Amino acid sequence: SQTIHQWPATLVQPVGSPLSLECTVEGTSNPNLYWYRQAAGRGLQLLFYSVGIGQISSEVPQNLSASRPQDRQFILSSKKLLLSDSGFYLCAWRIDSTNSPLHFGNGTRLTVT
């Protein structure tokens, strides 16, 4: 069966520090991978998505970046965090098909102080 792992679960970082959130998927090949940010229990803002290794589409201009070094690994990074980067970050995957549901990780609660 497929599983998705996202870590860490919580993170407190000072302004200006770097960030690295990691997400891995097991049990499937060539998944579509996504990073979302959610503010205060509201809707999900799509940050990045990837349809293959090294293929990253950015949806929101900001100081975040994403990379996909391996087929089932998706990394969200920042060189210098801003206060506005605080939020709940969710990684998700789905099979490479037009109509298929997303499967989410448990999220990372990031607080930038």
Added chain:
Amino acid sequence: EDKVVQSPLSLVVHEGDTVTLNCSYEVTNFRSLLWYKQEKKAPTFLFMLTSSGIEKKSGRLSSILDKKELFSILNITATQTGDSAVYLCDVPYMEYGNKLVFGAGTILRVKS
């Protein structure tokens, strides 16, 4: 601009009530519409709708799509406190359906 709009933004009901949540969309190359329930952390999948007029049902939850008027509704009958959650609507679109856009969500609170 492509968009997905959910209404109401929040809702408080009493146990036993019936609720109707709405998701309207304007997207390019519509593929499907999906509903998710988020209680604490990871959203969980509820329904996927691709065809108009065909109701999807799971227990007390049901959903239907109207591709002519570009919206979907999610109904919950005989609500329970366990139905309290954020309900999210998601519309994959663009050429290969890889771009997924969520609505702002509806926060449902069911009081006992």
